[in-house]
Amino acid sequence: MNKPHPPLQQIPREILCAADYERLAPHFIASPGLAYIAGGCADEVTLAANRQSFARTQVLPRLLRDMHDGHTRCDLLGRTWAHPILLAPVAYQRLVHPLGELETARAAAATDTCLVTSTLASQKLEDVAQMAGAERWFQLYVQPTQTATVDLIKRAEMAGYTALVVTLDTAIKLPSRRAQEVGFAMPPDVIEANLADYPVPPPIVVEPGASRVFQGAMRQAPTWNDLAWLLGQTRLPVLVKGVLHPDDATRLQAMGVAGLIVSNHGGRSLDGVPASLDVLPRIRQAVGADFPLLLDSGIRSGSDIFKALALGADAVLIGRLQVYALAVAGALGVAHLLKLLREELEVCMAQAGCARLADIGPDMIYRHEATSC
Numbered sequence: 001m002n003k004p005h006p007p008l009q010q011i012p013r014e015i016l017c018a019a020d021y022e023r024l025a026p027h028f029i030a031s032p033g034l035a036y037i038a039g040g041c042a043d044e045v046t047l048a049a050n051r052q053s054f055a056r057t058q059v060l061p062r063l064l065r066d067m068h069d070g071h072t073r074c075d076l077l078g079r080t081w082a083h084p085i086l087l088a089p090v091a092y093q094r095l096v097h098p099l100g101e102l103e104t105a106r107a108a109a110a111t112d113t114c115l116v117t118s119t120l121a122s123q124k125l126e127d128v129a130q131m132a133g134a135e136r137w138f139q140l141y142v143q144p145t146q147t148a149t150v151d152l153i154k155r156a157e158m159a160g161y162t163a164l165v166v167t168l169d170t171a172i173k174l175p176s177r178r179a180q181e182v183g184f185a186m187p188p189d190v191i192e193a194n195l196a197d198y199p200v201p202p203p204i205v206v207e208p209g210a211s212r213v214f215q216g217a218m219r220q221a222p223t224w225n226d227l228a229w230l231l232g233q234t235r236l237p238v239l240v241k242g243v244l245h246p247d248d249a250t251r252l253q254a255m256g257v258a259g260l261i262v263s264n265h266g267g268r269s270l271d272g273v274p275a276s277l278d279v280l281p282r283i284r285q286a287v288g289a290d291f292p293l294l295l296d297s298g299i300r301s302g303s304d305i306f307k308a309l310a311l312g313a314d315a316v317l318i319g320r321l322q323v324y325a326l327a328v329a330g331a332l333g334v335a336h337l338l339k340l341l342r343e344e345l346e347v348c349m350a351q352a353g354c355a356r357l358a359d360i361g362p363d364m365i366y367r368h369e370a371t372s373c
């Protein structure tokens with residue numbers, strides 16, 4: 001195995017577009033770690049479906065429109081942001097950079113980008129908050145005890161996070177076969193820094209004859225009642241991440257969540273579920289035109305962002321690309337990635353005759369319907 005190159009202090013000349021960070025990442029991340037990051041679960045059918053869906057979806061250019069006052073400003077949760085691109089919660093970033101999430105946060109601050117810090121970050125949420133810009137959300141995994149869940153919420157509030165993102169699609173998760181095959185193990189110094197002070201819950205013992213799934217891993221999984229309880233524990237707006245079914249979307253909306261993230265966890269949770277982009281139009285239809293809806297899974301370019309916005313998303317989140325850019329050139333790399341993505345989106349908007357995000361709609365899309373859902 002070749003030793004990975006440490007993060008550079010400058011942008012390498014080979015990076016000409018956002019997706020180039022994915023192409024260069026294997027030189028900067030040791031192959032077991034890369035398998036863990038890049039891989040999807042099981043046969044990686046959903047991982048591939050995410051990309052196929054973007055490839056099937058094409059942008060229809062329009063001619064001669066006046067673009068001179070164009071911009072990418074985005075209104076979301078009562079605020080106006082410079083652009084609709086967020087950094088998705090990605091755990092264990094010290095796997096690819098010694099400073100991990102602190103560097104990503106610096107890049108977010110420098111580019112007016114909202115950062116979503118993971119419960120499983122390898123740096124403490126308070127330290128990440130110090131580096132991040134004003135827009136920072138905290139991604140919450142419901143903990144085995146209510147005490148630990150509430151403590152995380154209060155810490156996030158104290159540290160100035162402006163929204164909570166509750167991820168609900170990974171109560172049980174198939175491991176990445178790609179990572180298992182190369183013997184990936186998390187290095188001992190890459191820890192779940194936010195959880196380090198909570199008591200380790202006793203291991204779940206499954207009675208003989210009982211299911212390792214239902215009576216095992218799922219025993220502590222949150223339910224609708226837990227979510228209702230959680231909504232009462234915070235003054236922050238709560239978004240739910242991992243929504244794929246329109247009925248879940250409308251039920252969550254009725255409960256009072258502030259927004260939804262249509263996501264299949266980048267193909268890392270359950271294999272064989274549809275691409276996020278494929279289910280997005282139905283979810284938009286279910287929740288109505290004005291309800292905040294974000295999307296992730298499979299975005300690799302500004303034109304992918306345009307496609308997601310055209311099919312109903314208000315904003316998007318970037319997962320793996322942010323880790324690749326972090327590995328290649330630290331905060332500089334992530335900031336450069338965000339600049340490239342934003343410019344690629346602007347080019348697409350200009351070609352499609354959309355001076356504002358609100359002008360982007362389904363009539364700018366040409367879609368080969370290989371699958372329907």
Ligand SMILES: Cc1cc2nc3c(=O)[nH]c(=O)nc-3n(C[C@H](O)[C@H](O)[C@H](O)COP(=O)(O)O)c2cc1C
Pocket residue numbers: 036037038088089090091118119120121139167241263264265266267268296297298299317318319320321
């Ligand atoms: C290495 C890795 C770690 C992740 N950790 C988390 C996490 O802690 N919480 C979470 O909600 N999502 C997590 N995700 C999922 C991302 O937030 C996002 O949904 C996904 O990466 C989007 O797909 P993309 O990588 O194709 O952009 C993780 C993804 C990766 C690749």
